Amino acid sequence: MAGIDAELAARRRRIRLLKKLIIIVPLSTILILFILCIILGVRLYFVTKELRNLRTQIETTAVIEQTDPVEDTVESDSLQLYTTSEVDESERIVDAGLEETPEAEEGIRKVYLTFDDGPSSNTGRILDILAEYDVKATFFVVGKEEEEYQALYNRIVQEGHTLAMHSYSHKYNEIYQSIDSYAADLNKLQEFLYDTTGVWCRYCRFPGGSSNTVSSVDMHDLIAYLDEQDMTYFDWNISSGDAASAYISPEDIIKNCTGNIQDFDKAMILMHDASNKDSTVEALPALIETIQALEDTKIVPITDDTEPIHHISND
Numbered sequence: 001m002a003g004i005d006a007e008l009a010a011r012r013r014r015i016r017l018l019k020k021l022i023i024i025v026p027l028s029t030i031l032i033l034f035i036l037c038i039i040l041g042v043r044l045y046f047v048t049k050e051l052r053n054l055r056t057q058i059e060t061t062a063v064i065e066q067t068d069p070v071e072d073t074v075e076s077d078s079l080q081l082y083t084t085s086e087v088d089e090s091e092r093i094v095d096a097g098l099e100e101t102p103e104a105e106e107g108i109r110k111v112y113l114t115f116d117d118g119p120s121s122n123t124g125r126i127l128d129i130l131a132e133y134d135v136k137a138t139f140f141v142v143g144k145e146e147e148e149y150q151a152l153y154n155r156i157v158q159e160g161h162t163l164a165m166h167s168y169s170h171k172y173n174e175i176y177q178s179i180d181s182y183a184a185d186l187n188k189l190q191e192f193l194y195d196t197t198g199v200w201c202r203y204c205r206f207p208g209g210s211s212n213t214v215s216s217v218d219m220h221d222l223i224a225y226l227d228e229q230d231m232t233y234f235d236w237n238i239s240s241g242d243a244a245s246a247y248i249s250p251e252d253i254i255k256n257c258t259g260n261i262q263d264f265d266k267a268m269i270l271m272h273d274a275s276n277k278d279s280t281v282e283a284l285p286a287l288i289e290t291i292q293a294l295e296d297t298k299i300v301p302i303t304d305d306t307e308p309i310h311h312i313s314n315d
């Protein structure tokens with residue numbers, strides 16, 4: 001009898017254990033899956049955030065120029081006035097900006113309108129507006145061999161604006177591979193601009209600015225290279241916000257450009273000269289008028305006297 005009782009008791013224990021297992025196993029599986037979901041969810045959140053940051057960074061620093069045929073007839077007409085053959089060699093200026101008036105006045109706020117990524121099908125319109133207001137700007141250009149662009153490089157110079165270098169190819173993955181690849185791209189642009197306009201450019205702006213985080217090369221090394229070459233680079237302290245891929249209204253561009261302009265003695269405004277940046281062109285007249293209405297404020301091009309704005313220190 002005692003043997004049977006013991007066997008029964010053992011059996012009950014086994015059944016109780018089995019019952020517990022039946023509850024515990026699925027419960028703990030669900031719990032583990034739940035924890036895994038939370039961990040994955042958190043990771044996904046950070047990865048998405050990082051991606052969004054990177055995307056914004058790329059968008060705000062690089063307007064990848066689409067192929068930019070000058071198809072608009074008005075544009076083509078205005079271009080005809082400035083075909084390369086009409087550029088008199090003797091009129092070519094050998095050093096951009098040198099003949100500009102010195103910017104020595106104390107207490108005068110200087111505003112620099114700077115256009116990256118041109119020339120484009122919008123350059124002619126930008127130049128027309130600048131001429132209308134008798135305002136000089138700075139163009140950080142890329143390399144475009146087609147004939148219609150040659151006329152635009154020359155117009156920039158002939159109309160008294162500062163011609164400066166951005167990048168020949170504007171391809172981040174190529175130029176930021178090594179010092180040599182950066183130097184090759186910049187030298188190619190420098191020589192191309194000299195052949196096209198007679199200007200030996202010494203001012204440049206890094207694609208993405210000196211604070212870009214896409215370069216495989218330490219930006220300080222590239223800055224040291226520019227120093228060796230007696231070239232000066234310029235970042236910006238005000239962004240028009242026109243580099244984002246999404247549409248930005250002319251009103252928002254003006255707000256971005258002038259919202260905190262009073263905080264700066266030297267305001268260097270980043271804008272883009274690209275075929276798909278019509279709202280930048282549309283914003284320009286009112287932007288110039290708003291700036292000119294500010295007290296003790298002058299719009300000037302970059303010259304040898306311009307103290308550069310730098311995002312990172314030179315050391």
Ligand SMILES: [Zn+2]
Pocket residue numbers: 061062063116117166170207208
């Ligand atoms: Zn650019």
